[in-house]
């Protein structure tokens with residue numbers, strides 16, 4: 001890539017300005033720390049996963065078999081499990097999350113907003129191991145009863161609990177955007193005789209569209225990376241599930257349960273990192289896109 | 301009273317980005333006197349004032365050319381220590397801006413950061429500054445209270461005391477009374493008169509009566525240029541320039 | 554909305570049914586005798602250390618972003634990186650911490666590796682919270698200090714930063730609430746199922762409440778009733794920190810005179 005003189009000048013004057021103020025350098029380094037960590041993360045996870053990638057190529061992700069004895073590692077059942085559980089969770093979480101966000105920031109009386117937001121925040125800070133624990137205690141037996149299954153540890157169980165964990169993300173991100181819609185617009189619509197619901201539908205939602213989309217993407221990133229809760233309640237069976245009532249294994253749950261046994265440096269060890277790398281890249285893409293979508297929305 | 305020049309400005313130009321805000325200003329400001337800068341909103345009064353202690357440097361888009369001599373020294377010379385300059389040229393802002401600290405700590409803030417005094421000596425500096433700002437009697441029993449507990453007028457005098465505590469030679473005031481009620485304004489005006497015997501005071505004001513009450517000299521600024529300057533009495537009684545006359549008689553501004 | 558509330562109360566109600574299993578004596582009994590002592594203290598060690606590492610870095614980063622950053626591309630990239638870091642799944646943070654801290658740097662399965670790994674999860678929370686806290690401080694404080702001849706750093710650190718401190722502390726507490734029950738990130742880096750007493754140096758492994766719940770259920774197949782006590786303690790710790798953060802925030806919003 002060719003750099004113009006102007007950018008070069010800019011960059012050099014930037015470094016000169018850093019030099020004259022030592023404290024600025026320290027602050028700048030702290031701020032750049034996140035970038036450094038992300039690069040290191042990509043580097044190390046990729047380094048450990050390289051062996052499996054060179055060996056299997058795309059089969060690491062699309063191969064049907066994960067077999068320690070024949071040293072063949074294909075993650076398709078896991079990828080499928082992850083997507084299935086995440087899809088199920090979003091199908092539940094999106095309508096509830098978005099309507100909650102609308103309700104909290106448009107309908108709810110002012111003095112109730114902060115307490116409700118606080119409860120949602122509390123819900124968000126409950127650790128996943130406790131969600132898994134509660135799922136195991138309540139949802140799993142419930143599922144077994146309702147559907148008459150021998151075990152209630154199914155994809156649907158995981159989706160249900162996961163949706164509960166995703167809702168706070170969707171509510172807080174899209175709620176923020178919805179409440180940022182300028183009052184003038186709403187008042188204009190109300191002034192024309194639109195009802196509250198018509199105003200929300202015709203004015204608020206179109207403007208907040210990008211924010212809601214971004215919140216769904218972030219929710220997706222959350223859900224697909226969730227490890228502990230899912231691995232406690234999804235049954236952990238590495239096969240391509242035939243229905244939501246089947247047990248499944250997801251990529252992060254699989255990594256969590258197999259890392260301990262895989263010999264360091266072995267092909268399986270590397271394959272686990274390979275799966276991790278794929279997960280990392282997926283969340284990178286989703287998070288970056290979410291940011292872009294929000295910024296686009298704000299500019300308009 | 302000695303009326304020698306304290307500040308000497310030569311061909312000062314200031315831009316904010318593309319916007320040319322101060323356009324070739326030449327101005328001399330007398331020592332130990334009060335000089336008022338007047339002019340309609342947005343003409344560059346604050347910008348001109350902030351050039352004297354290089355507070356415009358803080359704004360990234362600003363660019364300054366020309367010279368400002370304070371005493372013998374050109375403050376826009378390379379190698380000027382702006383931090384020492386700002387100690388020497390104190391500033392009082394439009395809205396009283398006490399720090400979220402006690403009354404004592406507010407006044408002690410400057411001497412502390414410049415390591416000018418500590419312990420007993422610092423107590424003395426604080427007392428002296430509060431006395432000079434005519435605030436001592438009102439606060440001497442509650443120096444450890446939060447500065448926010450004071451009234452607006454008291455807060456502004458606290459800010460003046462804070463500026464005096466670092467032993468400045470010049471005091472810049474940017475509409476120091478615009479956020480205050482008439483009684484508090486009267487007190488500050490009185491204080492400004494007293495301060496002028498020890499300090500060079502430059503005050504920006506929108507208020508014509510205020511300018512005529514407190515200042516010895518007046519500068520009329522319009523669109524970044526000086527239209528007229530001279531003794532306050534002369535300008536108010538016998539303005540030379542049409543614009544000045546219109547401004548004083550309240551036809552615009 | 555209603556579902557959220559119901560879910561929340563349902564969780565709380567269920568947890569309370571397990572109250573009977575919580576024996577106060579167990580809190581101070583060593584794990585070797587079936588108690589929870591080392592797990593509780595280990596959990597506290599872990600999040601305190603992580604907060605101590607992430608706190609200063611996060612605050613400095615926030616100061617840079619609010620007060621120093623020139624805007625433009627580089628700043629945008631930094632901003633994006635912080636969001637991305639916040640979105641990395643904790644299992645990947647765990648894999649990374651294991652590779653870099655435990656193996657590459659040779660810290661092994663230890664408290665230190667756990668601190669560093671968890672710090673990466675607290676960092677974005679502290680940065681975002683501190684940015685917000687610094688942003689709402691009026692610039693007039695900084696102006697006053699600059700007008701008195703303070704350098705930029707002195708003006709910010711002696712006025713803006715001090716005024717922002719309550720908000721900053723709140724963000725650190727919130728960060729602690731988010732990692733106190735973290736499991737995936739300490740799975741490979743710092744925790745073991747049992748230790749003899751507390752760690753005596755940062756290079757020793759620790760026990761943790763979350764780790765114990767997870768391993769007992771998933772690896773050992775124990776029934777959830779067996780870990781009810783541990784789960785309750787963890788729940789109380791997390792909720793306590795979240796509540797403190799929330800209350801602090803509301804309290805200081807009301808108290809700071811310059812915000813009214």
Ligand SMILES: Nc1ncnc2c1ncn2[C@@H]1O[C@H](COP(=O)(O)OP(=O)(O)OP(=O)(O)O)[C@@H](O)[C@H]1O
Pocket residue numbers: 316317319321339340341342343344345346347348359361
């Ligand atoms: N930070 C800045 N960036 C860009 N333009 C600025 C900045 N500060 C001031 N200006 C512009 O410079 C011009 C002069 O501003 P200045 O504040 O000096 O005016 P003023 O005479 O003090 O006005 P007022 O009486 O309203 O205080 C104005 O047009 C203003 O919009």
Ligand SMILES: [Mg+2]
Pocket residue numbers: 345346347474
């Ligand atoms: Mg002004």
